Amino acid sequence: MILIGRDLSPFVRRTAIVLALSGLAFERRKLASSKPEDLVEIKKLNPLGRVPALILADGEALIDSNAIIDYALETSESEVALCPADGPARRQVLRTSAFAVGVMEKGVASSYETLTRPAAKVHQPWLDHILNQITEGLTVLEKLAEERVFKLDPDPNLGDVNSVVAHDFITLIRPELVRAAAPHALPALSRHFNKLPAFKNNQWQPNKS
Structure with a gap:
């Protein structure tokens, strides 16, 4: 493949x-x-x-x-199943994933606003709205990560994957939002799972990809 x-x-x-x-x-x-x-x-x-x-x-x-x-x-x-087959555990993984993917989507949207439009064409109220959505999403992911980091399994689930990717992406493109949110659990989750080859070998490296 x-x-x-x-x-x-x-x-x-x-x-x-x-x-x-x-x-x-x-x-x-x-x-x-x-x-x-x-x-x-x-x-x-x-x-x-x-x-x-x-x-x-x-x-x-x-x-x-x-x-x-x-x-x-x-x-x-x-x-190891990345997503439980049914029940509350499955819904929790999917809920976490939904928030994380939403943060990714808004991160991409914010980049389009500032990187593809001339400065005079950027509608600041709309951009502010998108950035606020990212901030709110990070706040939710931080709360979910607080529950997760105290009972970390050696194997990540789908919610962990999406949370780490969302955190790392926003840290890359909008670091000021992460600094302002000042999360602790979410970065800890990122550090923990980014040690795994599946995460470590699939990271953005400007000089290589």
């Missing part, structure tokens, strides 16, 4: 981590939709020009991180 996309995208990174934790072998093609020559290749797999995409062994292409992660969970070769 071949995973398309760079780890700068939190959606690509969370997908890569889940594939690795699921024990599935895959290669990387770190294409960027922001590069015209890469976009041509990406659109052959996803006409929307979005990453990630996963090319299966038979040539089928899966698009969107949710679909790829669902495939990884379905075909996982790991003995």
